[in-house]
Amino acid sequence: METFSSKYLETAVQEIGKLPGIGKKTALRLALHIVRHDENYAFSLSEAISNLKRKVCFCTTCHAISDSDVCDICANPLRDFSTICVVETIKDVLVIEATQQFRGVYHVLGGVISPIDGVSPFDLEIQTLVERVERGGVEEIIFALPVTVEGDTTSFYIHKKLQQFSCKISMIARGVAVGNELEYTDELTLARSIRDRVEYKA
Amino acid sequence: METFSSKYLETAVQEIGKLPGIGKKTALRLALHIVRHDENYAFSLSEAISNLKRKVCFCTTCHAISDSDVCDICANPLRDFSTICVVETIKDVLVIEATQQFRGVYHVLGGVISPIDGVSPFDLEIQTLVERVERGGVEEIIFALPVTVEGDTTSFYIHKKLQQFSCKISMIARGVAVGNELEYTDELTLARSIRDRVEYKA
Numbered sequence: 218m219e220t221f222s223s224k225y226l227e228t229a230v231q232e233i234g235k236l237p238g239i240g241k242k243t244a245l246r247l248a249l250h251i252v253r254h255d256e257n258y259a260f261s262l263s264e265a266i267s268n269l270k271r272k273v274c275f276c277t278t279c280h281a282i283s284d285s286d287v288c289d290i291c292a293n294p295l296r297d298f299s300t301i302c303v304v305e306t307i308k309d310v311l312v313i314e315a316t317q318q319f320r321g322v323y324h325v326l327g328g329v330i331s332p333i334d335g336v337s338p339f340d341l342e343i344q345t346l347v348e349r350v351e352r353g354g355v356e357e358i359i360f361a362l363p364v365t366v367e368g369d370t371t372s373f374y375i376h377k378k379l380q381q382f383s384c385k386i387s388m389i390a391r392g393v394a395v396g397n398e399l400e401y402t403d404e405l406t407l408a409r410s411i412r413d414r415v416e417y418k419a
Numbered sequence: 420m421e422t423f424s425s426k427y428l429e430t431a432v433q434e435i436g437k438l439p440g441i442g443k444k445t446a447l448r449l450a451l452h453i454v455r456h457d458e459n460y461a462f463s464l465s466e467a468i469s470n471l472k473r474k475v476c477f478c479t480t481c482h483a484i485s486d487s488d489v490c491d492i493c494a495n496p497l498r499d500f501s502t503i504c505v506v507e508t509i510k511d512v513l514v515i516e517a518t519q520q521f522r523g524v525y526h527v528l529g530g531v532i533s534p535i536d537g538v539s540p541f542d543l544e545i546q547t548l549v550e551r552v553e554r555g556g557v558e559e560i561i562f563a564l565p566v567t568v569e570g571d572t573t574s575f576y577i578h579k580k581l582q583q584f585s586c587k588i589s590m591i592a593r594g595v596a597v598g599n600e601l602e603y604t605d606e607l608t609l610a611r612s613i614r615d616r617v618e619y620k621a
Contacts, residue, residue: 252484
């Protein structure tokens with residue numbers, strides 16, 4: 218499908234096709250949907266996208282996406298500022314918030330250490346985490362990083378950096394997912410769930 | 420994932436999530452991609468989308484998407500204006516153009532007759548097609564509509580409308596796809612390919 222009858226359509230297909238996981242055919246389908254849809258939708262979508270760059274900024278404390286220099290979580294006096302949950306991306310903040318089980322604050326690294334992908338500790342918000350701990354008042358750091366070599370490397374690196382401080386360092390539990398059958402759980406997860414067993418509470 | 424740290428992010432996720440086939444999780448992934456990507460991309464994507472409504476219009480002759488009142492195909496003096504290929508959507512124009520086998524012009528109906536979906540003949544560009552034929556100079560109408568009850572109904576309806584004119588009415592061949600094994604071809608297609616058999620040319 219090389220010939221387009223409209224260069225604006227062609228440009229839109231090219232731009233939409235640059236999004237991750239969206240090929241040229243899907244891009245065309247979406248572009249034609251926008252053309253056919255009522256006028257306001259194209260403009261509200263267009264504005265929402267440009268606002269992502271014009272208006273969205275990052276919290277200077279936890280580096281989560283925010284509308285101002287301090288995000289809603291860091292600005293909330295009801296949160297427990299002595300507990301910092303260290304996560305890879307803003308998405309992780311959203312899923313943890315959705316559980317409504319965590320009342321502490323976050324620190325978004327912006328990735329994990331990955332020599333293969335060229336991500337060094339200095340590309341991540343690790344130094345700013347160390348500075349947060351240095352300023353005092355932090356009692357516990359919880360690692361909620363992916364269970365991969367990169368995630369484990371990152372936890373280990375940060376752990377080394379924070380050893381000099383007296384705060385407790387923990388990590389979220391890994392184990393058999395709620396609702397999953399043991400039979401279909403992979404061996405590594407099962408082994409880990411046995412090693413990290415907890416006291417049974419009836 | 421109900422809590423967003425930024426209302427601009429939330430708006431963008433809502434707007435992107437309105438696109439067909441894009442759920443809330445994908446919308447968030449795309450929005451975060453745009454936030455992380457360099458600034459120019461968000462703006463060029465945003466502009467391309469709003470241009471889809473501000474700049475794109477429809478050809479007054481064939482009703483294909485165009486940048487002006489007359490599309491490139493209808494404005495091309497090298498095309499054969501005596502042959503009109505009737506298609507459902509602009510996408511069909513693009514795929515037929517990609518074959519480089521058709522030198523005639525098009526007529527985009529904008530859909531097919533479908534009582535279930537509430538699409539009547541008056542919602543489609545059928546009257547404008549009749550008017551094109553009425554103006555004279557049309558020797559052949561080729562139906563290239565989907566092989567569905569709706570597509571066949573639409574062909575039949577237009578055929579009835581055009582009977583009063585002397586132009587030839589044909590439809591694209593249906594049969595076993597090139598490269599397909601007979602064994603895996605459905606019975607209806609195979610039956611049709613036998614009925615519509617053509618002279619063997621060595």
